[in-house]
Amino acid sequence: MKTAFKGKKIEGLLAVLPEQEILFEDEMSNYAFPEKQTIKLKKLMGYKQHRVVKEKTASSDLCLAGFDRIISQGWIKKEDVGAIIVVSSTHDHLLPGTSSIIHGHYGFSEDVLCFDMMQGCTGFMQGLYQSFMLLEHMEGKKVVLFNVEVLSKKTSKRDRNSYPLIGDAASIAVISNTTEDKNIFYNGKYDGTRYESLIIPAGGSRMECTAETAEMKDFDGDGNYRCLNNLKMDGTGVFEFVQKDVPPMILETLDFAGLKTEDIDWYLFHQPNKFMLKKLAEKLEVPYEKVPMNIVENFGNSSGVCVPLNIAFNFGEKMTQESYKCCLSAFGSGLSWSAFVMELGNMSFCEMLVSEY
Template identity: 50%
Template sequence: MKLTFKGKRISGLLTVVPRHEQSFVEDMKQFNFPEARSRKLMEVMGYDKHRLVADGVCVSDLAVAGLQHLFDKGALGRDDFDALILVTQTPDHPMPPTSNVIQGRLQLKDDLFCLDINQGCAGFVVGLMQAFLLLEQPAIRKVVLVNADVVSRKTSPKDRNSYPLIGDAASITVVERGDSAGAIHANIKMDGTRREALMIPAGGMRLPHSEQTAVLEDVGDNNLRAQDHLRMDGSAVFNFVQVEVPPMVTSLLEQAGIDADAVDWFLFHQPNRFMLQKLADKIGIPHDKVPMNVVEKYGNSSGVTIPMAIVENLKNELVARSFQVCLAGFGVGLTWGSMLMRLGELQFCEMLEY
């Protein structure tokens, strides 16, 4: 599906990361696996450190801390926005919606459209699409998009395939109308027939949590996890990304009528460095236009890796000037989407530790 938006812009961006930092060397102590092979994995995939929330910390905690920080410094008024979108796979509760939890904890106005979206790796792109659509309504002047996940709480520390790359984080993006903003081009695709490539099998109504679903099992190669934990078919995900994402990005550029050389930055979801290098090669774009340093510093925080890449690499430049950027998210669902837009001259672009 191809989409076009006009007169919309991102005006501010904040990321929130837990203070607790854990190294891959620490993770290795929990694996029943030769240290030499683990270090080889670390080198190839770009693992080093990741940020993990403390026990009991939820998505609303990260979001409330970030929004309160913006209120306190005067970067965002409590009544300035008319919609609050939360994109997450790890809500505080099955019900009520966590966006309502955030609204209630901050005592925001009741004339506020609150919406939860259950999306993962493509969640930032999907959330921006929804924010732009809401801004078509005259009553909505500004939208706050929160993208947050605490997937580490649903990942087995003894699963070498998943745990070392997982990170927790949140992003808060302010989206508003911009008369001088150029056209924003986007596309999105989904394929639920491949949904089991990335899944947490238990905990929902299909397979409720129980003592049995919490039992750790050897799932091969001495990796231990329960049905309550994240399950990832690494080969299936890698093949999906290499096959589906390059034509998606190429189609987006054709839709906008520009060449890849005209794009300053390709800001992609970051599963790991190896996958991004192969993806850049497949598309035919130089590695220095594709930031790949988020996973090694903070971990894979699902869709939040895109705003993390923006803040980590461009926070100083984006306050002063703008760039032509291509965003792309791909993963859980399976879902893959991309967006081409002008990004910059932001009112704020920073990172907050929680």
Template identity: 30%
Template sequence: MSQTVRSELINITVREEKLLTVAVIKSIASFFPESVLTNDMLIREGGWDWNPEDIFQKTGISVRHIAKEGECASDLGVAAANRLFDNGCCLKEDIDYLIFCTQSPDYFLPTTACIIQQRLGLKTSCGALDINQGCSGFIYGLSLAKGLIETKIASNILLITAETYSKYINPKDRSTRTIFGDGAAATLIGTADGTQESIGPFALGTDGKGAANLIVPAGGKRMPVSKATSVETEDEGGNIRSLNNLYMNGPEIFNFTLKTVPKATQELLEKTGRQLLEIDYFIFHQANKFMLERLRDKMKIPESRFFNNLESGNTVSSTIPVALETALKQDLIQLGDEVMLVGFGVGYSWAACLVKISEKILI
């Protein structure tokens, strides 16, 4: 064997050894309930002395989709998943793991993911679990999917995020009703051969001292629903709710976000040795327009690289995949781009990661 042939064989072997099985986002599809709640409807129903345009300018939201009575998170999630399968990204029998992220499950038990597995007709050898995570849930789900794929436990993972927060909201609570909407997104994470990761690294964090600032106090075993928890009270801002309803301390959530998000993104950049402006595009949890603008301004992110569009309201764990799907449809993100995803909120919990658009994502 000649020296040239031997050298080439060695080079091929080295190249093959460097090829890894990496997790990649293959497809995204979203779904929203038919019923909508516009700013005009909000003001009319609540008898509020507000202007629809003022609500939009502050929140960036003009329309929220609202699940009907009896329409649950699993219904939205199944509809989103069926849209994903309809685009031809894979067959249902290809799915070998299902992760369902929600804070409004159908039941305390059984696991809603088990119900979704049956309704979608996924194979019974498919793993399925729920994660109770809010605004950072999509990125936590990506981290789990990446681990499952790159340890070869699974090959095709269906990550569904779905929320019906509207069912927790008192119609007379202006602090939450103007912001939250219902919706779902289904994301297929599959495998590819590569020399570097397509999803990751991650920067994750938790601070449970903020738990009481975004909470539904009653309904679990710590505080079961009762006549006492159903009594409505009015706060100093004129918002009316009971302990059965969603409570949000807006100022504390805002302060937490401005303090935590820049640190999380810097931690992520340090893990990669990158500078902020080397990242092609940024998608943050779509909390509200005011918060996003303050974050972008504080972090000095160019407006042209920053997604800020709450067409369907704050859909909690679904805002990031919905925004990613929208940005792809609008050609704001191109093949080869590196996108930073950042989620933050209820818990307190936060998560950031990089996603390399290494192949075309079906939408």
């Protein structure tokens, strides 16, 4: 699906991290592999450290810590908020939505809309799309888009395929209407036939969590142990998907925007690992220098939060002073893959917060 928006912008962006930072080497003893082999994986994938929440931390804790900062700095007033969107695959509860928890915590007006979206790797992209659509009906109001993941709680510490790359984080974007006459181009694609490529089998209505689903096993005979309550990733399938399906979609989006690859200042992508990003840049014939690849090595892969975390970490205050023509793209669970081509910059704030969680 391709469409275009006009008169919309990301007014401000805050990335929120947990304070606990764990080095790759500190967890190598969890894995049933020789240390030398595991170090090779570290170098290939770009692993260094990741951020992981504390045992009792929930998704809303990161969201509230971040929004407290935004409110205290006066970057937005409560009365300016017209809608709250929370995108996550790790909501606090099956019911109610995390947006309701945030709404109640701050005592927002009954007229403030609340939306929760179940989405993983393309979460920020889908949330941005929904925010732009809502703003068509919210003159004078703004959308606060929360994207949050605490997937470390759903990933086996004995699964070397998944756990080293997982990171927890949240982002909060203030989305608003603007008089700027600039087009925003969007392209989104889905293939539900491959939904099992990234899946947490137990915990929903299909398979409830039980003592049996919590039993750790080497399901694939590859030395990685997990249970049915944990994230399962088909690494080979996901890699092939990113190499085969994502580049044509990005090029199609650029063509839709009337641009060539060299017209883009920055390619701000979801970050599964450095190896995969290098291969994607090569497929697109884009210089590595235009594709920041340092999120996984510093913070881990926080699913949909990777794109806004990429922006906040690599640009920060520059996003309040400059403007860049960017291609944002994310790809993963669903399977889903999408892209935006848009101007980013002249924000009122763009920074990172390390929370107590």
